[in-house]
Structures are given as structure tokens and as C-alpha cells.
Amino acid sequence: MAAAPPPKADELQPHPPKEQLPSVSFCITSPPPWPEAVILGFQHFIVMLGTTVIIPSALVPQMGGGNEEKARVIQTLLFVAGINTLLQTFFGSRLPVVMGGSYTFVAPTISIILAGRYDNETDPHEKFLRTMRGTQGALIIASTIQIILGFSGLWRNVVKLLSPLSAVPLVSLVGFGLYELGFPAVAKCVEIGLPELILMVAFSQYLPHVLHSGKGVFGRFSVLFTVSIVWLYAYILTISGAYKNAKLKTQAHCRVDRSGLIGGAPWISVPYPFQWGAPTFDAGECFAMMMTSFIAIVESTGAFIAASRYASATMIPPSIVSRGIGWQGIGILLDSFFGTANGTSVAVENVGLLAVTHVGSRRVVQISAGFMIFFAVLGKFGALFASIPLPIFAGMYCVFFAYVVRAV
Numbered sequence: 001m002a003a004a005p006p007p008k009a010d011e012l013q014p015h016p017p018k019e020q021l022p023s024v025s026f027c028i029t030s031p032p033p034w035p036e037a038v039i040l041g042f043q044h045f046i047v048m049l050g051t052t053v054i055i056p057s058a059l060v061p062q063m064g065g066g067n068e069e070k071a072r073v074i075q076t077l078l079f080v081a082g083i084n085t086l087l088q089t090f091f092g093s094r095l096p097v098v099m100g101g102s103y104t105f106v107a108p109t110i111s112i113i114l115a116g117r118y119d120n121e122t123d124p125h126e127k128f129l130r131t132m133r134g135t136q137g138a139l140i141i142a143s144t145i146q147i148i149l150g151f152s153g154l155w156r157n158v159v160k161l162l163s164p165l166s167a168v169p170l171v172s173l174v175g176f177g178l179y180e181l182g183f184p185a186v187a188k189c190v191e192i193g194l195p196e197l198i199l200m201v202a203f204s205q206y207l208p209h210v211l212h213s214g215k216g217v218f219g220r221f222s223v224l225f226t227v228s229i230v231w232l233y234a235y236i237l238t239i240s241g242a243y244k245n246a247k248l249k250t251q252a253h254c255r256v257d258r259s260g261l262i263g264g265a266p267w268i269s270v271p272y273p274f275q276w277g278a279p280t281f282d283a284g285e286c287f288a289m290m291m292t293s294f295i296a297i298v299e300s301t302g303a304f305i306a307a308s309r310y311a312s313a314t315m316i317p318p319s320i321v322s323r324g325i326g327w328q329g330i331g332i333l334l335d336s337f338f339g340t341a342n343g344t345s346v347a348v349e350n351v352g353l354l355a356v357t358h359v360g361s362r363r364v365v366q367i368s369a370g371f372m373i374f375f376a377v378l379g380k381f382g383a384l385f386a387s388i389p390l391p392i393f394a395g396m397y398c399v400f401f402a403y404v405v406r407a408v
Helices: 034-063 067-090 103-113 124-151 154-160 164-176 183-210 215-220 222-239 248-254 283-310 318-338 348-357 362-377 379-386 390-406
Strands: 099-101 344-346
Touching: 034 067, 034 099, 034 103, 034 124, 034 222, 034 348, 034 362, 034 379, 034 390, 067 099, 067 318, 067 344, 067 362, 067 379, 103 124, 103 283, 124 154, 124 283, 124 318, 154 283, 154 318, 164 283, 164 390, 183 215, 183 222, 183 248, 183 390, 215 222, 215 348, 222 248, 222 348, 222 390, 248 390, 283 318, 283 344, 283 348, 283 390, 318 344, 344 348, 348 390, 362 379
Parallel strands: none
Antiparallel strands: 099 344
């Protein structure tokens, strides 16, 4: 067969496709080698643990639960996050995004906790169960908003109106959402949070440019290096008695043995639907959770745009965003069935990790989902990692905060 004739000089030729961000090492469909992919997946698991621990640690004591209930809620939230991440990466937007607990849902959950219909309950455990059932009912109703807007295509029509200029403040506001979990939390234990922040900047920004050999290792695995170093440092401070006479609040933030998660977590336990009992419904609580669900839609839309850029994907179509929102609604429905006391949205901190590692592979995030499910079932081992002091996570979030804002 004769070769095709060369194009004429005056013919218009299509421009070759270009990467959105040339520094991306592995894009959405090009996974790194398996050993490296597994380590990167474990790194995503470590990063999402921060929010997974912060939210139940703040809510469960107010609901009347103790360390055992707190450990079970964290275990359940971690288990469902793994399932939702797999659903999102296989059937939803198919972007490398981690679907985890959302700080957006904390405010309506607190309003449910403070509701008058639970004031007459004197038994703390029974109050915890009743409050959890009320939260489950509100989340069931709230999930319908995202399911309808996403799968009906209504949200697609909204995304079509987003110009590149309007996407800038949207993605920026998503990044600003990490601010509250970043710098203020570092200040709660400066001697731990600040070293994490400094080391994170050094490993991810400076060492890759200074060293001539192995420079990619320090940048790509900066989270594992820095967390290991500062966690060991915090352990040394704890056993040496540095916080022996400190305030209880300071000890709770700085010590590595004050979370109560390891003692409260079972060795092996599989969360199951309606483990806390049948959901209950209240019109006011459901309405507040529905409004929060709509806010989570906007937040996740910005996170989808940022993740597509750091995964070096093509411009994400509005229909894909709408489908991702629909599956996020399915995720919130699963949250309500299992009883996580929280809703699901895209984990913004993990989007920042895509930028730090320059790896936007979908397979890496799916491996991280496997770690979530594995350590959720093996409660004691998962609780060991979940006992990392929260200021360490806050130091990382300060770096991720800047990267998410930079996405546009």
C-alpha cells in the first residue's frame, strides 16, 4: 500500500496536544511502577487520615460517646471513604480524587447534637445513639440533592456557565477551606506543627533542586519522610516528660498517647449498615443538612477542576463533573447507612498531594482506597496511624493549601 502523500505547505495542520502542567510525571492513565504506586497510595492514605480523625474527635464527645465510640466512628468513616473513593474513580468522574469526610458537614451535625429533642436523655451512650440516628436520617435526605442534580444533568448546565475566569475564585475558595485546618491548628502545638511545616517545605521544594542524586525521591515521598521524623520527635517529647505539667488541652494536641484510639479500637471489626440502629428524621435537621449538601457540591466542583489539572487530564467536561456529583451523592447515602456522622466530598488535601508528588495517576488513588478499607477492618493498626498528633497533619495542609489555590 502506498504511503499517504505529505501535507501541502499551505494546508492547516492540527496542533499536537500539550500537557496542562508540564511538570506532571505520571498522568491520570499512566501509573508508576507497582512498588512506587503502593508507597504513593499509602502516602495518600496518611494524608486523608487528618480530616478523618479531626471530625469524629470533635463530634463524638459532644454526642455523648467515649473513646470506644470515637474509634468505631473513625473506623467506619475510613471504611466508607475507601468504598466511595473506589466508586468515584471507577464509575464517577474517574479522576484521581480521594472521597473523604468533609468539614462542611460539621456545622449542621453540631446543630443536630444541640437539638432540644435530645436534652432529656441522661445516659451518654443512649444520647450518642439517638444523635447518630438523627444524623443518619438528615444525611439520607441530603444525599438526594446531589443524586438528583448530578444524574439528571442539571448540575451539568450550571458547570457549562463556568468560564476560566469564574473557575479561579471557585478553586481558590476550595483551597482556602484548608486554611482553618492548617495554620490555626499548627499554633495549637507549635513545637510539633512548625517543624512539620518547615521540613515539608524543605523536602518538597528545596531538596529536589539542591541534590543531584535521588532528588525525585525526596519530593515524591516528602510526606512519609517528614511525618516519620516529626512523629518520632513528638514521641521523644512525650516519653521524656516534656508535657508532664502542661495543660490538658496542650497534652491532647501534642502528646502521642492522648487520643485514646488504640485502646478503644477493636482488633478486627467490619462496619455494617445501620450498626447504630434505624435512622430518625426531623424536618429542620434535614433542611439544614440539605443546604450543606449544596455547598459540598460547589466545593467538590472546584476540587474536580484542580484534580484534573494536576492529573494532566484534558479539560474536564461538564457532564463528567455532573456524574461525579451524582456518585458523591451515592457516597453520602452510604455515609448515612453506615453511620459516619459526616458527609462525603472530595478531599482537598489529597488534591494538593497530587501537586506535591507530580503524580496524578488514578491507580495510585485506588491503591490508597485499599489501604483505607484494610486499616479500617484491622482496627488496632489503623488506630496506630490515626494517633499521629493533629498538628503534624496541619503542617502538611499549609503546603497543600497553597498548591490547591495555585491550580488555576
